[in-house]
Amino acid sequence: MIEPEQVRERLALVEARIRAAGGTGVDVLAVTKGFGPDAIDAAVASGCGRIGENYAQELLDKLHARGESAVRPEIHFIGRLQSNKVRSLSGVVDVYESVDRSSLVAEIARRDSGARVLVQVDTTGEPGKGGCRPDDVESLIATALEAGLRVEGTMTVGPTVGGPEAARPGFRAVRALTTRLGLAVCSMGMTDDLEVAVEEGSTQVRVGTALFGWRGAR
Secondary structure (H helix, E strand, C coil): CCCHHHHHHHHHHHHHHHHHCCCCCCEEEEECCCCCHHHHHHHHHCCCCEEEECCHHHHHHHHHHHCCCCCCCEEEECCCCCHHHHHHHCCCCCEEEEECCHHHHHHHHHHCCCCEEEEEECCCCCCCCCCECHHHHHHHHHHHHHCCCEEEEEEECCCCCCCHHHHHHHHHHHHHHHHHCCCCEEECCCCCCHHHHHHCCCCEEEECHHHHCCHHHC
């Protein structure tokens, strides 16, 4: 069982790391993927009102287990999203952070009209991570806006290898792109590289391990 008090203490440490990196007004998204419904309960109880999930069925199962009377956080979908999963997530997900292709834009617009979205930018070229090429971001945003979606910003994932500093060039490029396009949200940085992300202008970090511990331990 994940204890809210422990998550509250860990959240304070994450916020201290953000401040030490020069961040102000940076949101913390509690990534509850791989943990049980108790992680969502603990996040809410600790004052973290936003959670991130990667898999549609896992998210739906957790919400069912928590029951309709449970306090509902703001739910962000941060994993690679198959178009055929959008229907089941409509009315459940508050922000789709991993929008990376026009076919997904069309399906979200059809199933969840006016949804809030972030465009995921691929800065690593690693297979399996998703994201659209930086050169395609502006046209994809135009497609999303034309479809009636609310494009709030961008999202990116750092490289798997190379340590935190390896993420810096990509984070810097995405921050510059976000600024040029006049978008408010720049979601980048996770437990291991959040300092670099904050230094480069992230407005939201996505943190799981630092709040809930290692997933392999459960």
